[in-house]
Amino acid sequence: MLRRMNGLLLGLFLVLVLIIPARTWAQAPGSVKGTIRDVESGEYLDYANVLIKGTNQGTMSLNGGEFYFQGLRPGTYTIQVLYLGYAPEEITVEVPEGQRVEVAFDMKVVIVDTVDAITIEGSQYMVEVKNVTTEQKIGSDRLQKYAIDSVEDAVAKQAGVVMRDGQLYVRGGRSGEVSMRIDDVPVDNVGGGAALSVSSMAVEAVNTVTGGMDAEFGSAMSGVINVTTKSGGDEFEAAMRYMTDDFGRQDKTYTNWDRFEFGFGGPTPVDKLTYFFAGDMAFTDTENYSVANRPEYSVNLGDANLFTFRRRQSNQVKGSTKWKYEFSEDLRLTGEYTLNYSSNESYAPNWSVSGYARRIIYMPLVVPLSSNDSWIFTRNYVPVYYGPWYDNMYTTARPAVVMDSRNSGLIQRSTPILEVRAVDGRVYTVAAEPAFDGFRYPYSSYSTAAEDSSYTWFNSADRNNVWTSVGQQIKFVLTHNLTKDTFYELKLSLVSNDSRNTVNDKMPWDFNHGGIWSPGLYYGQSAIYLNSSDYYTDPLNPLFITTSDFPQYLEYYSRTYLMKFDITSVRWKGHRVKTGLQLQYNDLEALELGYPGIERQNRFTGNYSLGNARNTYHTYNPEASWY
Numbered sequence: 001m002l003r004r005m006n007g008l009l010l011g012l013f014l015v016l017v018l019i020i021p022a023r024t025w026a027q028a029p030g031s032v033k034g035t036i037r038d039v040e041s042g043e044y045l046d047y048a049n050v051l052i053k054g055t056n057q058g059t060m061s062l063n064g065g066e067f068y069f070q071g072l073r074p075g076t077y078t079i080q081v082l083y084l085g086y087a088p089e090e091i092t093v094e095v096p097e098g099q100r101v102e103v104a105f106d107m108k109v110v111i112v113d114t115v116d117a118i119t120i121e122g123s124q125y126m127v128e129v130k131n132v133t134t135e136q137k138i139g140s141d142r143l144q145k146y147a148i149d150s151v152e153d154a155v156a157k158q159a160g161v162v163m164r165d166g167q168l169y170v171r172g173g174r175s176g177e178v179s180m181r182i183d184d185v186p187v188d189n190v191g192g193g194a195a196l197s198v199s200s201m202a203v204e205a206v207n208t209v210t211g212g213m214d215a216e217f218g219s220a221m222s223g224v225i226n227v228t229t230k231s232g233g234d235e236f237e238a239a240m241r242y243m244t245d246d247f248g249r250q251d252k253t254y255t256n257w258d259r260f261e262f263g264f265g266g267p268t269p270v271d272k273l274t275y276f277f278a279g280d281m282a283f284t285d286t287e288n289y290s291v292a293n294r295p296e297y298s299v300n301l302g303d304a305n306l307f308t309f310r311r312r313q314s315n316q317v318k319g320s321t322k323w324k325y326e327f328s329e330d331l332r333l334t335g336e337y338t339l340n341y342s343s344n345e346s347y348a349p350n351w352s353v354s355g356y357a358r359r360i361i362y363m364p365l366v367v368p369l370s371s372n373d374s375w376i377f378t379r380n381y382v383p384v385y386y387g388p389w390y391d392n393m394y395t396t397a398r399p400a401v402v403m404d405s406r407n408s409g410l411i412q413r414s415t416p417i418l419e420v421r422a423v424d425g426r427v428y429t430v431a432a433e434p435a436f437d438g439f440r441y442p443y444s445s446y447s448t449a450a451e452d453s454s455y456t457w458f459n460s461a462d463r464n465n466v467w468t469s470v471g472q473q474i475k476f477v478l479t480h481n482l483t484k485d486t487f488y489e490l491k492l493s494l495v496s497n498d499s500r501n502t503v504n505d506k507m508p509w510d511f512n513h514g515g516i517w518s519p520g521l522y523y524g525q526s527a528i529y530l531n532s533s534d535y536y537t538d539p540l541n542p543l544f545i546t547t548s549d550f551p552q553y554l555e556y557y558s559r560t561y562l563m564k565f566d567i568t569s570v571r572w573k574g575h576r577v578k579t580g581l582q583l584q585y586n587d588l589e590a591l592e593l594g595y596p597g598i599e600r601q602n603r604f605t606g607n608y609s610l611g612n613a614r615n616t617y618h619t620y621n622p623e624a625s626w627y
Helices: 002-026 140-145 151-156 525-529
Strands: 030-038 049-052 058-060 066-072 075-082 089-095 100-107 134-139 161-164 167-170 178-182 203-211 223-229 237-244 258-267 273-284 296-301 304-310 314-328 331-345 354-358 360-368 374-385 398-406 409-421 427-431 436-438 455-459 466-483 486-502 533-535 544-546 552-569 577-594 599-601 608-610 613-626
Touching (some): 151 161
Parallel strands (some): 178 223
Antiparallel strands (some): 049 075, 134 203, 258 273, 331 466, 409 427, 552 577, 599 608
16 A cells, blocks of 8 residues: 555656646746847947836946846836936837847937036136145134044044154154144243143134244144134133943943043133133043052042042143133234143063062171270161161160271271171171161062061052143234234243153152162162162062162253244235244253262362262253244
């Protein structure tokens, strides 16, 4: 029975296989070939759109206005042709089985409407003879519309300008060859470093001159960047924005970054007096976050604490205010104050470690002479671990007369002495005048816990340097229109820049380079004093640390006084005439000290001065120019 059923199924399958292809082969597909031409000129039209209505099939006429549709089932089709400037055409065709149908479309031009011709004629110089400079301008609307965070970012997007490490370079020149100006008054730091800047919300326009500078900008070798700031209008305006990366979980991209920017201004109760304030504050701990203990500040309202904040690793503040008073339509006076403040902590792995290190004291070794009443310095030092004995040193010491060998002679003086147990376990008699107090390899092993009384807590990040800079400008500009095409301007300006690089606001003599320094007191002391590094002793956590203050102290000071007067006239068609006088006086001072806590003796004068390496100057530089 099962075999019979299988035979029937096999027979049915063979019948279906033979019948279905036979019916399919009986329905052979057809095709359509067509041509499209202009009925008036007889020119064949390429690139016309050809559609079969009611389907999603379409093609384009090519190679002399020809088109093809293939693989069409037998039936009736309506073919439509669309061509810009021609009336649509349709032809209905019957496609027989297995045959090709040819059609021809004659397209008629369609005039939708007629208009009168408008002829515009003009001329343009092949060379711009009225402007010898290459200048690019950015308005305040563009600054706010696009992703531009600062004036420097806006300028860096101009042709011929690039920015690297916050410095602008024009046409491949040096950053110091670019003249920065606010309202056409120079704000460059004549001592070097960044020029003053303003918040992007204070900017009315930014002009960048990258070629063909006038004689007025004689000190600008590469380019001139002039920022025109807002002075307020007849209506009050205000804007602000706040940005942060403090969202959700603090991951590897979190730098504790906050930025607040604002700008507002408008009229005042005094007629014809307007103002504008703007500020930009940015704070971040940067990607290289250190473990330094930073001070916290509280803002209180009476006894209530509103909020508490702490100084970040990088702190940037920009602020400006501008006031304008119009005496008349032809005479106005503007005054502006600009402030830039920055405080940035340096980062180095060996200055970002906190823990306990074994404190070592180097004591001057003394030995008795003929009797115990007289002693002499041996020019050797005994390393002793810190402990309670150090705090009680002057209580337990006894008076003695000690001979000190210095400058090829013997000096007898009264000095307290005491007995101490050194790191080798032996007892020595030493003078109660420590030559070194700090951490020094190989005795000062590092630990995460105080293993005994000789271990002292320290945070090397608190001994790293902080670079603080304050830049300010105050200026007054008087503008007087003598006629409708002639005016003069008088500008008075003071630009000040103060920078300091130090550790915890220390003065040079407060620096700790690993111990105590007294110049010339003990022979060979400097060899001990300068070695101030230690190594982490845990083999599972190898780490190099530094337990002394960052060995650099810098102070920079500059004042630039400027008076500028110029007169401009455009009364002659096609010409602009400008002449002026600029007087400038620079006062510059600098103090640079390497290992500032060390006093070095001048071999010519014999006098001692701070700094193992020293560079200092105070100079005055008057300048004058006429253009």
